[in-house]
Amino acid sequence: LSTSSCPKVCVVGSGPAGFYTAQHLIKGRQDVEVDIYERLPVPFGLVRFGVAPDHPEVKNVINTFTQTAKHSRCSFFGNVNVGKDVTVDELQQAYHAVVLSYGAEGNRRMGVPGEDLPGVYSAKDFVGWYNGLPSCRELSPDLSCETAVILGQGNVALDVARILLSPLDILKKTDITQPALEALAESRVRKVLIVGRRGPMQVACTIKELREMGNLPGTRPEMVAADFEGVPEALKDLPRPRKRLTELLLKTALEVPGEKELERRGKATKVWGFRFYRSPTEILADPDHNRTAGIRLAVNRLEGSGERAQAVLTGEVEDVPCGLVISSIGYQSLPIDPTVPFDSRSAVVPNSVGRVHQAPGLYCSGWLKTGPTGVIATTLNNSFDTARSLLEDIDSGKLDVSVAKAGSQIVSSLLEERGVKAVTFSDWEKIDSLERRRGEACGKPREKLLTVEEMLKADTV
Ligand code: FAD
Structure with a gap:
């Protein structure tokens, strides 16, 4: 087990909320480490799967997200379905804090x-x-x-x-x-x-x-x-x-x-x-x-x-x-884990400025926090707010970071035991370049891979 006592935070979901929360945390403290877990093998949430194809300029935020993902204190674990492959409770054991940013996948x-x-x-x-x-x-x-x-x-x-x-x-x-x-x-x-x-x-x-x-x-x-x-x-x-x-x-x-x-x-x-x-x-x-x-x-x-x-x-x-x-x-957020408080009437995780009610160490940002309204800039603001709450809690001692946590080490071994193959950010970059090459052949910015199987195979090509 790693015994370094830097604050370890994990973020669930790699859409704008996940990335903006991670960005603000990393910038806010020189010692915090952030791991992002994403259900799909590919990152960026609705920037990839929502924003209209004829609005390419909106997708430029991906450049900023990529910088965050490549930061030495940030890691990406794609193809990990939180709630199924690993529970929120297990993440809470492994990290000092967990930020839920998994968006609104229902309708x-x-x-x-x-x-x-x-x-x-x-x-x-x-x-x-x-x-x-x-x-x-x-x-x-x-x-x-x-x-x-x-x-x-x-x-x-x-x-x-x-x-x-x-x-x-x-x-x-x-x-x-x-x-x-x-x-x-x-x-x-x-x-x-x-x-x-x-x-x-x-x-x-x-x-x-x-x-x-x-x-x-x-x-x-x-x-x-x-x-x-x-x-x-x-x-x-x-x-x-x-x-x-x-x-x-x-x-x-x-x-x-x-x-x-x-x-x-x-x-x-x-x-x-x-x-x-x-x-x-x-x-x-x-x-x-x-x-x-x-x-x-x-x-x-x-x-x-x-x-x-x-x-x-x-x-x-x-x-x-x-x-x-x-x-x-x-759109509508869905509960992913029975242990996480969820307000089914308004379909959000009940929170105050991103602090999940009655769940110390648990935070939320993005559409899961506010409901499914607002553009990427709105999501940026509310994600920065959540990161600020988390940093404040570390500073005030409300969030105890004195005991070392094992972070991704323990989660990776749990995933391995369960036969889940996590996709790293450099694996994603291989998928990305394959998609761009396929696109080039037909005059498009990219031709997306359409199945999880193809995505998982691409990183070995
Ligand atoms: P998402 O972007 O949905 O990210 C959530 C991420 O969590 C996803 O990657 C998802 O795969 C992952 N996830 C889900 N469940 C799990 C799980 N169990 N474990 C791990 N990961 C999980 N805004 C603009 O500014 N300009 C636009 O042109 C624009 N167009 C849009 C078009 C559409 C169709 C939609 C729906 C929205 C659009 N928006 C646009 C709004 C913008 O997309 C949202 O503000 C923003 O994406 C919300 O970010 P989020 O991170 O909360 O959610």
Whole structure:
């Protein structure tokens, strides 16, 4: 056993939260050592498996994460499923502190009849499919219909809409997977409706994503003018970011376009649009083929105004024919170990500034801590906060680091006993270079490996 008495911390999950927490800990103390355990053989969480392939600039954070991973006081152990291969309790025995940063891998269900029909997918699975998440490889979504309905109006919904409608020439140059590219090449989807239960002043997307939709080559927007009643008048009282977003939405929906834009829209072969004040009540089946043929939407009205406005049912319903429904109503964290406190109502680990309640030595960061909202920058801030809490606890003596801990030595031997082969960061670098080489051959930044088996084999190539 190693007897050095430096503080040993382990982080569970290698998405932005895991890496930003590790980065801040390493920077904060010259003696702290951080080990990162990751379920998959490849690091970076949703930066690899969530962020849209046509947003490569967002993935530049990987450079910073790589620097952290290569730091002499940081180690990466991929292919280790915490909760199954090693328990949180075992990690707590081996380390002075454990930070849970394993994200939000579940998805909220709509809770309506027909939800499990062929043709209905969660955005989480659909995104995982086009981004090469091994567990979504076999999704093979059926894109043979003309109209797709996306439920939810956040950035993930717009990512999905963009991928469904983007010209292939654009996607071909991204790291979207080859099977997804092939399926999209055969896609007959021409119309995408992005449905929200509230109004134009409550959409959850940001202005950049909305602007991208407006500029998407080969497409034109089609909205319902009546949905915007009262919106121009309310504009002046809106807070600034919301005001700019609403202005762009109004412009896209109602303004008569100039000559150039008119010409562009005239040539468009595909259509997208928001539909407001609608909640799903049922997915309608085609009786012959037992697959999705439409969606029944309840018509809502708003009670109150602003961000807190509530959707209230009017009693009216409307049926929209469509062959594809993608529900983008939120990711959800799941418990991974029965010994860890978990608030199943709000689906987060209960914590104060990252300190898990009633669990000394246990911390959390990222989407598991805050719930599945916010961009990478938000995750950075809340992860730094958690690291600060942990460092404070070391300084104040609340976290006892005087007794030496065995850290990865003991965990590695447990894993070996259990037949689990951990992937190191230099193994990942071999996977990375293989993927880049495969991509180069077809003009893409990378061609991802799609199965865990292939990933595990790549490091021996
Ligand atoms: P994750 O990124 O989910 O990381 C969690 C990690 O934990 C994963 O690697 C997972 O494999 C691992 N893990 C899970 N279970 C276990 C286990 N039992 N044992 C070990 N490891 C485990 N933000 C932006 O700023 N720009 C964007 O363009 C953008 N696009 C997005 C698109 C989508 C579809 C989604 C869903 C999110 C997007 N975001 C974007 C938000 C951003 O991805 C999140 O803010 C961020 O990834 C949250 O970080 P996290 O580390 O908490 O979770």
